[in-house]
Amino acid sequence: MHVTLLEKTDLTTRFIVEGIDAPLANTLRRIILSEVPTMAIDDVIIYENSSVLHDEILALRLGLIPLKTDLDSYNLPEKCECKSELGCSRCRVILTLDVKAEKGVRTVYSGDLVSEDPNVVPVSDKIPIIKLVAGQRIRLEAYAKLGRGKDHAKWQPVSACTYRYVPRLKLDYSRCNACGKCVEVCPRKVFAKEDKKVKIVNEMECILCNDCVRVCEMDPPAIQVSWRENAFIFYVESTGALPIERIIFEALKIYEEKFSEFINQLEGLFNEPKKS
Numbered sequence: 001m002h003v004t005l006l007e008k009t010d011l012t013t014r015f016i017v018e019g020i021d022a023p024l025a026n027t028l029r030r031i032i033l034s035e036v037p038t039m040a041i042d043d044v045i046i047y048e049n050s051s052v053l054h055d056e057i058l059a060l061r062l063g064l065i066p067l068k069t070d071l072d073s074y075n076l077p078e079k080c081e082c083k084s085e086l087g088c089s090r091c092r093v094i095l096t097l098d099v100k101a102e103k104g105v106r107t108v109y110s111g112d113l114v115s116e117d118p119n120v121v122p123v124s125d126k127i128p129i130i131k132l133v134a135g136q137r138i139r140l141e142a143y144a145k146l147g148r149g150k151d152h153a154k155w156q157p158v159s160a161c162t163y164r165y166v167p168r169l170k171l172d173y174s175r176c177n178a179c180g181k182c183v184e185v186c187p188r189k190v191f192a193k194e195d196k197k198v199k200i201v202n203e204m205e206c207i208l209c210n211d212c213v214r215v216c217e218m219d220p221p222a223i224q225v226s227w228r229e230n231a232f233i234f235y236v237e238s239t240g241a242l243p244i245e246r247i248i249f250e251a252l253k254i255y256e257e258k259f260s261e262f263i264n265q266l267e268g269l270f271n272e273p274k275k276s
């Protein structure tokens with residue numbers, strides 16, 4: 001296996017993994033989507049809501065606000081010793097919201113939520129929650145907990161997690177008449193015309209759409225589009241809840257834990273003393 005990093009920012013990363021097959025690539029994708037825990041608002045106690053939005057819709061909107069997650073300080077509710085419905089200080093964070101529109105229309109933003117833990121706050125202050133007109137008020141207490149994407153999409157740590165085959169392009173220069181149609185048609189600007197010659201300048205961006213092959217004036221086309229069987233380009237985009245590298249390492253840790261448990265259980269079964 002060989003991993004090459006193509007790019008990384010605080011929230012996104014793109015890397016190539018060589019030497020794995022599609023089922024393994026998909027396993028990593030699915031663990032990231034459904035198993036890596038993040039914080040999200042799960043219970044809301046509404047003391048006052050004179051807005052036009054029903055309590056349920058308001059609670060749903062609050063749940064969908066991505067929260068910065070502190071994985072090391074909090075327990076998953078099912079693993080916490082407290083076993084209480086609304087959790088304890090080890091498994092939940094309380095955020096309060098108390099906003100009243102004094103005059104005119106006021107938009108309530110995620111930044112109006114006040115968290116008891118400065119490390120667990122909305123990823124952005126500018127997410128609109130609701131609009132209030134003069135005299136309307138919202139007063140509530142929201143309980144954020146760790147959860148997993150398989151239970152509700154609000155707990156997914158990523159807004160995008162994809163993999164695709166590594167493209168392989170071949171351009172037969174001896175037969176290319178440099179008409180430039182492929183340069184124009186390619187949606188990802190894979191080709192460029194330099195010195196009256198068509199060149200492949202961005203092979204990795206190819207999405208295998210084959211448009212370049214279709215517009216090629218040559219018969220058979222001078223361009224061949226294929227892909228490598230055992231190499232994938234991963235693209236992962238964090239919601240901001242966790243740093244991008246933490247999401248990937250956490251997913252691999254979960255994968256490892258699942259398999260070591262599987263091995264342990266099998267060993268236990270196979271080594272059981274035989275009944276006589």
Ligand SMILES: [Zn+2]
Nearest residue numbers: 080082088091
């Ligand atoms: Zn607890």
